[in-house]
Amino acid sequence: MTPSRRYVLDANVFIEAHKRYYAFDICPGFWVALFNNHGSGRICSIDRVRAEIVGQDDALSNWAQGLPSSFFAGTADSSVGGVFANIMTWVQSQSQYLPAAKTSFASGADGWLVAYAKTQSLWVATDEMANPNIKRKVPIPNVCDAFGVDYLGSFDLLRALGAKFR
DSSP: OOTTOOEEEOHHHHHHHHHTTTOTTTOHHHHHHHHHHHHTTSEEEEHHHHHHHBTBSSHHHHHHHTSOGGGEEOOOSHHHHHHHHHHHHHHHHOTTSOHHHHHHHHHSSHHHHHHHHHHHTOEEEOSOOOOTTOOSOOOHHHHHHHHTOOEEOHHHHHHHHTOOOO
């Protein structure tokens, strides 16, 4: 376990776990681990990720709605907005990404997630993979690399948190 590290979670960490390998009925311990690690100050997410997962009529939405408001940090702070603006300038300047990828990135939570992580010195937890040649999407790890933000996948996150499902 790495006690000094703190993490901010991408929507896909929740969505993939819910839909696939840590469904609520298969591995409730995953969801308990997230809740408990938030309580100890190790993990959080952001308001814009919450907006992506709440509103569906499913167990994930219900779970997220029951979390304390502190679990999903606000991104309205001017320092976060400033970093987000820098990220968007960088994304727009990258000729490898298709216009549709840039538009999609601008309208989603991903840029805000990296901006929040940068301003709070957090690691980003995401199941996206870095890909220097991708054109159709702007991957979070590519942006993290450009802005000096550390990241890891959900399985490495669980190891870093010392999570054990029994």
